[in-house]
Amino acid sequence: MSPAFVVFLKEVRENLRDRRTLINALITGPLLGPVMFIMLMNVMVNRELAKADKPIAVPVIGAELAPNLIGALKSAGIDALPALPDPEAAVHDQRTDIVIRIAPDYAEAWNKGQAVQVELIYDSSRRDASTPVQRVRSVVESYGRREGAMRLIARGLAPITAWPVQVADRDQATSQSRSALMFSFLPYFFVLTVFLGGMYLAIDLTAGERERQSLEPLFVNPVARWKILAGKLAAICSFSTVSLLLSVAAFATAPLFIPTEKLGIALDLGFRFAAHVVLLMLPLIVLLAALQSLVAAFAKSYREAQTYQSILMIIPVLPSALLSVIPVKAESWMYAVPLLGQNLGIVQLLRGDGVTGEQVMLCLAGGFAAAAIAVVATAYLYRSERLAISG
Incomplete structure (x- = not known):
């Protein structure tokens, strides 16, 4: 039997008995994150959808000046509340999401056929206020367009006269490509899962054995x-x-719990997606294992190795963080860059575009080349006699 295989069986058997390693590698990393994300997304989406459908009450200043506008709001499920003495303070203190203020000269200007002003007082930094603000804005603007068209008709003009240029939207996004906006973090999460899955084992097999003087x-x-x-x-x-594999399987259940059809998106995280993700991640599995072993070899104790690994954990964050701040157009050479290539490839899979054979080969070639360098560096460090000495 090969000595490498003997060592492999020994380490796997011993760490399967280690509850800490099992919890962190097979439960905390791959399962806890997806479960928490699915639960949070489900709660958040259902809450937003409920807010978009149920009636809301909005304080209105000067409601008596525009009875027709108040009627339009009411027909859209927006009830007018009595005016507040200090609307700005009410919004700032989060006592209300939005306040409507109708200009005092509204009735006079309306009767003269002039433009009238309706103020929407809200705080755009509050996420909870976005849905009611959008509902009120949509109703007020729709009411304004309808009344403007009626004025033109009363003057014998076609309503189209006021809008000589018509914008026609031709959105090329598909229901699946829109899902990539919501799940664009998945590449980072898969890399982090691989990192956490092997981190504690890498620490134990090097720094841990060194501390126990079994190396x-x-x-x-x-x-x-x-x-x-x-x-x-x-x-x-x-x-x-x-x-x-556990993480990919956990995320595959997301469409069962998140109301994707109500969001207008299609989320395909089935077998084809999972197979491509695992294939793209193969070189990173080897690369991160070598890097973790290399870093852990410099530590003289388990705790010291944990500190080093937490610093190393910054590396998987970089591509996702950069792409979220600086969107880039994918070029062929980018797929050969470890971490970056996997990030781009998984996002393409989420969009439903798929990855070409050339892109897969570039990901594998670049990743395995970097992994080979890391393995050689770790093997060189393993030749040192000082590695076996603790203290």
Whole structure:
């Protein structure tokens, strides 16, 4: 039996008995995140949809000046409340989402056929206020367009006279491509799941054994160090792969709990999506396992290794953070950049565009090349006798 395979079986068997490793690699990382996200999204979406349908009450200043406008609001499910003495303070103190203020000269200007002013007082920084504000704005603007058309007809003019240029929207987005806006964080989450799935195992197999002084007896055996490393990396990759599979499977249940049809989106996270994600993530599994082992080898204790790994965890954040701030047009060479290529590829899968064979090959080639460099660097460090010495 190959020495690397023996080491692999030993490490897997021992860590399957470690409750801390199992909880972090197979529960906390791959399952807790998707479950919490699905629950939060379900609550948030249903809350927003309920707010969009149910009647709302809005304080109106000067309601007696515009009875027809108040009637239009009421027919749209917006009831007028009595005026507030200080509407700005009421909005600031979150006692109301929006206040309508009708100009004192509204009736006079209306009778003269002049433009009238209706103020909407709200706080755009409050997320909860966006839905009622949009509802009120839509009704007021629709009422204004309708009355403007009636004025033109009364003067013997066609309503189209006031709008010589008509904008026709031709949105090319599909229901599935729109879902990428809501789930654009998935690439980062999959990378983080792989990282957390192998992190505690990588710490235990290097810094942990070094602290327990069990690494030196292992190195005394007449086995090449690279074979020992190969067994350990295989064990780390196995845990990371299982963690990724559990995460992909958990997210595949999202369409069952999130009312995607009410949002006008189509979310396809089935077998085809999962297979492509796992394929694109394969080089990152090896790369992150090697990097985690390399970083952990510099630590003399388990706690010190945890500190180093928390710093290393910043790396998976960078591509997603940069793409969220600086949207870029995907170029072919970008798919060969580890982390960036996976991010772009998974977003394309979410949009329903798919990934081409060339893009997949670039992802795999760039990722495995970086992984090979990290493995060689870790193997070189494993040749040092100081690695087995604790303290």
